[in-house]
Amino acid sequence: MEYKVEAHRIMSISLGKIYNSRVQRGGIKLHKNLLVSLVLRSARQVYLSDFYSGACLNEQSEREGKEWDLIESEREKFPPATEECDHTEETRQNDQPPINETVEKADDEEVKPDAEHCTPTPEEQSQNSSSDLADSVSSESPVPDAIKQNQESPTESTNATLGESSQPQKTHVCTNRKRGAEESAREDAPQKRTKVTSSNASDDEESEEMETGNVSNLITIFGSSFSGLLSKDGAKPEAEAEDSDSGSGQICCDQMLKNLNPWSTAIVAF
């Protein structure tokens, strides 16, 4: 498990470096950023593969933190997820090696559709009294109708999402990713901010899982070098067009995308 901690630490450091390179004199150094993104990718692969094995062990746990693990690993195999909800335990273990390889491809593909459907609903957020993570878990996109029925409690919604189509999972993940990106992009430690905003995050491990989640989400954006950022930029007009439900969701999207835009502008120009 120490690999997971190490990988997480390396990912946080790498993200910090990428962010700081924006403000460095002399412009973005392509070579250094390429190397940092390679480290980020390696660390992420180790981290997610470790995450995955951790999720198998905690299959029966109903804490939101652990459910977040499941959803994260579920997301990785998003196309076949719907049909295999009953066999998830076995299939996860079997699919672990190929998943890691397809993770990046999956990330690239799912970033675009996620942006379109990602809107946390304020009603669910107010209902939920635990952490921000739990908020995001329950606040699914209202676009797929089937999901609305499963929004009673975080626990139930999460269990339901296991059997749901890939969209709600992506949405949930997308929300977290956006929050993660928004928070990580600030100068302050993202971990601190998460703790402050979470209302009842009494469980330290849960908070840590949340930070992990935020960092993991941010990782997907930096998926393969700069591809995540570039595709996010392209997805923005679609997100704004389709996003009509909750103001908070809109703000969430916009804030994150505002942070990404200078990045993508710099990269595109570069």
Next chain:
Amino acid sequence: MGEDGESPKINHSFLRDYVTEADVISTVEFNQTGDLLATGDKGGRVVIFQRETEPKGESEELCESGEYNVYSTFQSHEPDFDYLKSLEIEEKINKIRWLPQQNAAHFLLSTNDKTIKLWKVSERDKRPEGYNLKDEEGRIKDISTVTSLRVPVLKPTDLMVEVRPRRIFANGHTYHVNSISVNSDGETYLSADDLRINMWHLDITDRSFNIVDIKPSNMEDLTEVITAAEFHPHHCHMFVYSSSKGTLRLCDMRESALCDKHSKIFEEPEDPGNRSFFSEIISSVSDVKFSHSGRYLLTRDYLTVKVWDLNMEKGPVETYQVHEYLRSKLCSLYENDCIFDKFECVWNSTDSVIMTGAYNSFFRMFDRETGRGVTLEAWRESSKPRAVLRTRRVYTGGRRRRGDVGVDSLDFSKKILHMAWHPAENIIAIAATNNLYIFQDRVNPENQ
């Protein structure tokens, strides 16, 4: 009295240690004869040193003392701004290369991230005196005061060194220029940035040929960048470039106009036992140099220097560990950015010794015949002028000797990145932050 006695005890070291960022030396280069040594710094200045020639009393011939004194200083590049991309362009001199001398003047190329400049360094030790229409200060004389005509005469004056920019090669590169290399034909040179290599003619500034382009059509597919490039010392059609993946590509310009396809590729398969998060970073080649013979290549990656035979592509013929004890510390070196340091490597004039820098003001020399390496230190406190450098050691286990330095007490802010070796003699120039050290081998001043 009391104050005078105490003043030597006042510790002024804090003043010495305060280093202006602009004074940090960023490149060192001897010219082809070794008489001139140029250094570039982060502030965009170039300082040229000249070797002193003093007659020795006993022998009749002039004996060169090995001392270098400042010959000229000039501002090569200024900070610039790219308005289109809203990016600052640093004035730091990335590389200096001397041109082979063809007349009394010396020419050198200096480059920052974007622009390469050709400078002419010339001496003037005579000036004309006795003008008819101007007086000594240059003021126009009143015509009515001129009563006779005379021919101006050249009179010796104090030596003046003039440096003038002769060519400015601008707008050739989108990415940061990391190398320049003068061709053996004496007419062209190449400049390499992260993704492209251009070939220029020294007389033509508005055009350059792109000879290597590894930019992918989709930047998301970028996997490697060019880290260094150099022309072959004898064959004007051949050049080599290194990549961040640890590969070297030898290209022949006779094959095609665009040398994206290499003639030879030199790479060593990765040791799976050493795999870590940072394997890719430490395999990135930071410098590549042809041997003087043109037969071998010298490369530097983070932990090793390697000698490659141009005839053998599957791996280096020699590998030397520079500071293997850092392998277990890669994570902390990644955190403090030291893992991105780009060390240079140099050959001696006979290609029998190779040298490269390390941390804690240490630099390493490897004798290729014996395979042994020695660690030396470039640090003011421990070396007085004309003192013999003693070898240092980093303690990595076993019996600890006096003077050994522990790995954890290495100062990673004191890094020796840039260095040069005299083309004919055993004189080396080491840049340590803002100081330049020049060492000479007194035992074997001439290379056998």
